[in-house]
Amino acid sequence: MLLNTIELGPENGDRSQPPVVFLHGLFGRARNFGFFQRRIAATRRTLALDLRNHGNSPHGMMDYPTLAGDVRETLAAHDALPATIIGHSMGGKVAMMLALTFPVDVHSLLIADIAPGKGGFSQSQSLAGKMADLRFPDFLDRAAADALLGRIISEKPVRDLMMMNIDMGEHPHWNIGIQEIAASMPAIVGWPEMGDGVHYDGPTLFVAGGRSHYITPDNYPAMRRLFPNYRLETIPDAGHWVHAQAPAAFLELLVNFLSEG
Structure with a gap:
């Protein structure tokens, strides 16, 4: 499946460096990484993807091998392999699966607040x-959408995120594959069993939020087995949405990671 892609980069830029690819989390979309993509695009080719069932990409059932296959097919179509892959949450699991199944296509890996395993x-x-x-209802504006979502979502920032996924006005509807996402949630929460000897040897940076519990010491053995050259950085004042809650600190880690080659 070819995914909707936002590509940015310097005109006539140096393409000797691998492109930088951004993969959003569950219920997100490519432009969630817009701030970081614009900064990195000053000197590097960048691509931000809408994963299937999200943004403007096609819909279908999801699991991590399928999602990773979508990303690889899309990047191949854009002549953007191998690439440095940046993934948050569900997008981080997709990035890890891509690296583990197609390691030659991944130059390096930055995973934001998710671990290789069941959970989250x-x-x-x-x-x-x-x-x-x-x-x-037959008509929906932002105020009415906020009230409607308030029945099921208590946190205002989460409601604001979800409103991006609604086409409002007359005949409002979800613009994401919500039925497919709901049906695929057991696979999204889970993580496939990886065979003996499966690992990715490239540079790997895990960035954890200090107030998040998505990466714990229980995950370290799997991280070491699957990504033997990983390191872990923690942003103390951030939660699970580490890049949105601490953008300056996350950008610094990202820029330093890219500068390492």
Whole structure:
């Protein structure tokens, strides 16, 4: 499946460096990384992808091998392999699966607040079902959408994120594949068993939020086995949305990681 892609980079820029690819999290879209993509695009070719069922990409059932296959097919179509892959949350699991199954296509890897294993998305699993069951009125504006989503989402920042996924006005509807996402949630929460000897040897940086529990010491053995050249950095004042909650600190880590080659 070819995914919707936002590509930015310097005119006549140096293409000797691998492109930098951004993969968003569950219920997100390519432009969630817009601030970082614009900064990096000053000197590097960048691509931000809408994963399947998100943004303007096609819909279909999801699991991590399928999502990684979509990303590889799309980057190949853009002549953008090998690439440095930046992934947050679900996008981080997609990035890890791409590196583990097609290691020659991944130059290096930055994973934002997710680990290689079952877990995460504990609230999202029930939320996806509630979103799929939500019934819209004949007309919807932002105020009415906020009130409607308030029935199932208490946190205003999360409601604001979800409103990006609604086409408002007359005959409002979800513009994401909410039914497919809800049906795929067991696979999204999970993580496939990786065979003996499967690993990615390239440079790998995990960035954890200090107030998040998505990466814990229990994950370290799997991180070491699958990504033997990994290191872990923690941004103390950030939660799971580490790049949005601490953009300056995240950008510094990202720029330094890219400068390492």
